[in-house]
Amino acid sequence: MPVSASNNSARIEKITLSAPSIRCGGCVASIEHALAKLPGVASARANLTLCRITVTPAWGGAALDTILAELNRIGHPATRIDEADLSGETSDGTAQALLRAVAVAGFGAMNVMLLSVAVWSGAGGATRETFHLISALIALPVVAYAGRFFFVSAWGALRTGRMNMDVPIALAITLALALSLFETAHGGQEVFFDAAVTLTFFLLIGRYLDHRMRDRARSAMTGLARLAVREALEVAPSGALRPVAVEAIVPGMVLRIPAGERLPVDARIVAGASDLDRALVTGESRPVAVAAGFEVEAGALNLTGPVDAVALRPVSESFLAQMMGMLATAEAGRGRYVRIADRAARLYAPLIHLLALVTFAGWLAATGDWQRAAFVAISVLIVTCPCALALAVPVAHVVAAGRLMAEGVLMKDGSALERLAGIDRVVWDKTGTLTTGTPALAPLPAMETATEAALAALAARSAHPAARAIAARLPAPNLALEDVAERPGFGVEGLIGGRRARLGRSSWVAEITTGLTEGDGPAFAFEGEAMLRLPLSESLRNGAVEAVSALARRGLSSEILSGDAASAVARIAARLDIAETRHELTPASKIARLDALRDAGHRALMVGDGLNDTAALAAAHVSMSPASASEAGRAAADFVFLRDDLEAVPLTWKIAKRTAKIVRQNFGLAILYNCIAVPLATAGLVTPLIAAIAMSASSIAVVANSLRLNRRETRPSARDSTLQEVPA
Missing domain, CATH: 3.40.50.1000 (HAD superfamily/HAD-like)
Structure with a gap:
């Protein structure tokens, strides 16, 4: 008969860091590669959706300062956070800053486009040059402000000798501006200020929508974070109440949970009665009546009356913390699809720059027009973005984790x-x-008082359901046990009055008895005596x-x-x-x-x-x-x-089957996009503006496709729900 015990094995504490600069698969690859080389780091995993880094030090491993210094060196400054805290990632102001940048870029794009219309309509001479100059005066500050997200990220990558997806974007915008300034200074007829500003505008729209959709993808995690209690009321031995930070709660501390408040940690009710909303655990909204002796998980909502509860575990080991930890690691797996996406992200930067250079050289050799060649190369730099491929797996997994959490x-x-x-x-x-x-114990056979007491004493020392059923039917034992040992898969044994006794699997108990007794259920015996069978019924x-x-x-x-x-x-x-x-x-x-x-x-x-x-x-x-x-x-x-x-x-x-299908679809969308867009851009059939729209649309399409996993139907009943297919 198996028994249950706590897992007391020593564990190495993980370090969880928030790094808002993580924006693509290339960022993930560079962070993991850099940290893996540090002595004393057993493993490092960057989370694209949550912008987190989880580092597992080896024994006597790297200090936090060393890890943070290395991240600063490679352009990904980070701060340490609580592993169970998911609230920080959504309050960094990135969405608001992106939205302001979109507004500025849109305003600039409209004005530059109006000036461009005049030039396209036939304005020439001094008028054309004036309009070009005004366009430059509008475009330069607009691009400098609105495009800072791309420039700062690209510079942070380049100064550390690496690439990310913002490097080609920043290069494309810079080349468009430089080419336009050159033409303006030399009285050229065509400039591309409108393309540079409008390109920035559409790239920012894509970045903003991508940011918002990732927020939606991790909504299950942030929703759990909002259930976490920051402060509780401790009941002092004198009966006085005093506030205590949730991090300071230790097992054994008595807490007062008023009506309308959530439990900060896993606890056992010791006084009072109330109704609790345990939908977080059971998925059912129906209130549960609780009284003294009832164990409740962190995050449960107290509905009707105050109760006193004794803390069973610290907040870091609570049920809610475990749930948030599992959701936060939804991307952490290294499955086949993840490895494919990671390799693609690492190969992206060198390949795309090489392709743009070859495209420039080919067009220059074919036409002799370096401006046209540069224009086509800029389009190639923009259109070939690995965002969709990098997002194909992690976003689907995060959405699936949220869907599973809801179930x-x-x-x-x-x-x-x-x-x-x-x-x-x-x-x-x-x-x-x-x-x-929770098996029920059938009527027990007649037994001596000493045997019954010994059986109750051993049963009370085991957490196995059968042992609990036996202990519930017998009077509380008043015997001293020595050398008690639990054997997973076999049962529990100990010395009672100097005699060895066993309770558990019949074949194991038979090793110390005079023989095996026929029958069902667990067995009990003193060493050298006959075996007693304890029949159970199960539901x-x-x-x-x-x-x-x-x-x-x-x-x-x-x-x-x-x-x-x-x-x-x-x-x-x-x-x-x-x-x-x-x-x-x-x-x-x-x-x-x-x-x-x-x-x-x-x-x-x-x-x-x-x-x-x-x-x-x-x-x-x-x-x-x-x-x-x-x-x-x-x-x-x-x-x-x-x-x-x-x-x-x-x-x-x-x-899981539906998620695998979504991931394959995401890969198909990303590959199809590149198979169509890259040849068109190389052939000169895609302008930088169209390239920006297409690149943003590919990422948004992948995220939107993953969000289809959230679609669900109303289940008629718990009994019928297993037969219901996951909606397509």
Whole structure:
């Protein structure tokens, strides 16, 4: 019988930094490459959508000052933030600054275009030269102010010896202005001030829309951040109330939660009664009545009356912090599509500048007109932007993470979505996963008082559902236990009055008894004495039948891997119409089965909850756990679903399939755009203005396509929802 325990393994603290200068895949690549070379840095991951950098130091690793200095050196200044704080990225004023720049560029573009119309209409001589000069006086300050986003970013990249997507944009605008100034100074008939200003205008529109759509893509994360409480009321031993910062809350501290306030940390109610809105956890808006003894997660809203609650965990380890951490790492996966996009972003800068140079040389050789050649080269620089390709994967993953969050499912990283979309088999644990995890104890056989007390004492030391059911039926023990040890997948043992006793798997208990006793349920025995069997009855988890059936209809077969007895496993398998089962498995046996499936070419999803499932969850192709799972189980799983209903499993798979389709569409859009735009620009058929519009439109199209994942339908009921397809 498996038992649950906390995961107390030592962990290296991650450093989370905010870097607003991250704008493209090239920025991500340069940051990760630079930090990876620092001694003492185990790994570094830049997040394009959140403009974040997560650094994992090695033991005795690099100091924060060293990391910040390196980021400053490569042109990406950063500041440290709380890993669970998602509010800072949306309050930096970038959207407002971009909007002001759009307004200035639009005003300048209108005036320069009016002057250009006069020239195009036939104005010549001194009139034409005057209009050119006035256009220059308007264009130069407008471009200097409105185009500073591109110039500052490009200069920051160039001064550190690297490239980003703003370098060709800044170069194109600068060349257009320089060419126009040259023509104005020499009395030329054609200038391109209108093109430079209008180009800046449309590029800024694209940058602003891209910024707003990324904000929308991460709305699920910022929405969670708004649920975080900054200050709470501590109840002093004297009964007095005093404010305390949420970071200062420690386990054991008693807090007063007034009506209308959210819980700052995970806590257990110790006084008072109220109704709570736990939609964050359950996905259901119906209030839940709570009283003393009820454990509540951080972020739950107290609705009707004040309650006192004792803190169970610090804010950094709270349920809300875990949710935000999972959402914030939605881009972190290194799946196949992410690697393709990263390589494309790294190759972009040298290839596009080489292409522009070859285009300039070709047109100059063909026409002898260096102005025409420069004009075409400028168009090539602008039109070939890797933004769409760089955004193809991360934006889709962030939107999918938000969609899953709305459905009550947490995702650790984007690569898990890619792996889930490719599964062909589902492997289920039984107790606590397919069943409710709260078995009922059948009438106990007659036993001596000493045996009953020993059984209750051992059961009280285990968190396994079967042990909790036994402990709930027996009087509280008053026995001292020595050398208590928990054996994941087997049970719990200890010395009681100098005699060894075991409670758990019958074959394990039989090792210290006079023989194996037939029957169902866990076993108990003193060393050298007869075995006592404890029959249990189980209830299927809500939606189990529908979930297994929905997956089977879509070609995903199921099997059960359980440590329980054959008869108990067979009963559950028969009710769920699962043909393949394996019983009395140890954690090692479960891993061996998953390895065998992998060797046979299968890609299995493992769904489990217990401490004994932890290794199997980590070893599977992809894995899921319910929120009721052990801490170690949740840490090992790629997805954690918050609802009690197993509808989350087929629903998450469908969203993963839909996300994979969206990512492929995004790649197709980006590749199609470049296949059409680059030849046209090289052939001289695209002006810089049209190139700017096309480049911005390609990025916006990719983000808009990803946002289609947010489309959802009203589910008629929890029981029917597993059968509903994710909308196209």
